[in-house]
């Protein structure tokens with residue numbers, strides 16, 4: 326078999342640990358898809374559309390560390406760019422690979438199908454450059470190895486998406502074979518002088534502090550320092566809180582864990598603990614308008630040691646030239662013991678069991694889902710009140726929560742969990758998704774049927790966009806109701822249809838019905854189970870109401886008059 330450009334790409338994707346890649350066919354990428362199939366190092370998984378394809382790749386990268394999505398030029402790529410924007414926002418190295426026009430068409434004056442009808446096809450590359458850390462157009466086999474390596478190496482180092490477009494008549498051209506993958510995985514050697522200076526300044530900061538608290542942020546996983554953070558917490562002996570977007574990034578069974586810090590909607594006691602501390606170590610935080618509750622609760626300033634993936638800021642000095650992981654390890658070696666913030670034992674909030682016969686409530690639904698979560702569960706929390714339901718859950722060690730609180734594209738969770746489930750078949754996959762979000766990407770349940778993924782979907786039917794209603798209500802927040810449970814039968818290929826799928830659709834209007842549905846879901850191991858939880862529209866978390874008021878006030882600030 327001649328080794329081709331497409332085989333080179335396939336070899337590199339396999340070398341960096343991918344076992345799958347995601348694709349939607351189009352005539353610009355068919356020859357490339359053939360090369361990937363011929364190589365066989367990664368299984369080709371198909372999506373219903375390119376938006377879902379990019380989200381499935383993003384979900385795969387959350388578990389596997391990296392992912393690849395292959396789509397067709399323009400009509401496919403521009404859809405996929407939404408999920409790539411999300412991968413950028415969420416610090417996930419997804420390689421977006423687009424088929425591209427035949428090299429003979431460049432500069433020919435030809436108008437090509439699927440394009441915007443001009444003779445310049447560069448617009449896609451220009452768009453991709455805005456949302457990736459590296460972008461290359463492959464029009465020759467000779468330059469392909471260097472371009473492919475550059476894109477993959479940069480994505481892995483920066484933990485951000487990258488972009489390749491490959492001309493459709495180049496994908497099967499003969500190409501040199503790649504060398505060791507180590508050339509793609511190396512990191513710069515840390516600048517020891519800067520690391521020592523940052524350490525010295527940080528130890529001086531800590532020596533002068535009494536009540537020290539760690540606040541774990543959502544870029545900590547991309548910084549690959551979750552274990553190092555536990556070691557730091559053990560050495561300091563202090564309280565540890567997490568931001569909502571980093572829920573599960575620190576073990577909640579750890580003796581120092583003290584809940585979620587989210588300003589005025591924090592776990593009980595967490596706001597006081599963080600805001601009254603005289604020294605807060607923030608690890609890879611993302612401070613945006615949502616995480617700071619409309620800029621009210623920003624933990625920065627003289628009492629903060631801020632440790633970011635590429636920079637440490639403390640005592641009004643800032644240091645760079647080393648990785649967060651290296652700094653945290655060095656700090657742990659010399660950090661003093663600071664147990665003063667651990668005054669009382671942590672009392673996690675547990676929800677009371679409701680009357681099984683009573684109409685289902687948001688609290689009872691959350692309580693039962695929390696009971697379902699075990700050490701091998703990955704729980705996806707879709708944008709909406711599901712964020713707040715996940716934040717208030719108590720997690721066993723090993724449980725994972727996935728959310729998309731920076732990008733916040735509703736519907737992300739359904740395709741994303743497809744990718745995540747393929748990356749970790751040994752784990753249980755559960756998603757909480759509202760009716761509004763589900764309507765954007767519902768068709769990806771069909772891929773759960775196709776690939777026999779036993780995902781448990783809690784479809785939270787509160788009849789509209791409740792988070793938006795709480796922020797700012799209007800007719801635009803109300804949607805057509807679907808028969809969500811009934812939809813699954815269609816994805817099975819119809820009753821007795823040729824689809825032959827094992828999806829299951831159930832409804833729950835009481836606690837008892839929900840408990841029964843969950844037991845059925847646990848037994849349905851060859852396909853998804855969608856449990857439509859019917860809630861009253863007004864039944865949402867108090868945290869959402871309080872947070873929504875504050876965010877609404879921030880959104881309605883008057884323009885500054887100069």
Ligand SMILES: C/C(NCc1cnc(C)nc1N)=C(/S)[C@H](O)COP(=O)(O)OP(=O)(O)O
Pocket residue numbers: 708709710711733734735758759760761762763787789790791792793794
């Ligand atoms: C419409 C929108 N956000 C605006 C929006 C619109 N379009 C995209 C792609 N992403 C977005 N976040 C949001 S959060 C809805 O409340 C989601 O509704 P639902 O899934 O039903 O959840 P809740 O009822 O819990 O809010």
